[in-house]
Amino acid sequence: ATLPKAPVSQAASLPASTSAQAAAVVNLAEQQVGKGYGWGANGPDSFDCSSLVQYVYQQAAGINLPRTTYDQVKVGEDVPLDQLQPGDLLFWGSTTAPYHVAIYVGNNQYVNAATPEQGVILQIISSYYYPTCARRVLQ
Template sequence: MKRSLVKFAAVLSVFFAGTSFINVPSVSHAQEVQAATVTQERKAVVSLAKKQVGKAYVYGATGPYSFDCSGLALYVYKNAVNVTLPRTTYGQVTKGTRVSLSNLEPGDLLFWGSASAPYHVGIYIGNGQYIHAAAPGQGVIKATLSSYFYPSAAKRVLK
């Protein structure tokens, strides 16, 4: 009986002492708020990018009625989440954190060409799709990632 009481007391003391013996990662309120904010920002970027589909491609244009590829990215980020990107793909590829093409999140920037000197940029919107100012005659379109036209790099601007 005494042995059972000692075991019971030991179990209770561990229980009431908290989880000091159990490795449970703590998430602060600030981390939760930051994660929610990033999710909202991603949704805002995707939503505004989708609203640009159908607009004309004009080299050197930065919106709101026509775009080239880097102008589209610049316009969407500035107006959706107040993030100012450089004007060209060469500048845009220097921003954010490089991410694997197998680990894309909505709002990530996709680049074609070399990772240091890309010739094209688009905005990943999820489900294997992206929006980009494709070319004169096509304008801003939604496209699906394919092996035919696959990006060479991706950058995560929203953390």
């Protein structure tokens, strides 16, 4: 079942430049849904979780993020999980050694390269698989 696209209207409360960047990040992240899972070796055709984040931020916002989840969690500012904005990064695992990253797209949804079987998908934040922390890269 395909989930509905998340609106980016929540970004309207951000400063104009940040709002435009967030909308671009969300839009490009959503365009990757349906692509395969891989280690980034196939360019923009397959991603693991951190290469997806790295690709989207580079292409949509011109921001160069580190390649690994372990290093991406060190970028930006910590954000309480009840104050997420589109474009924020979600992490699972410990804050010092996360094992997964995704891009929050609004409406309690995120885009991530989930598993080799699932590839890049849009998911809803659930209590079953709740992020550990979030980081705001777009300022």
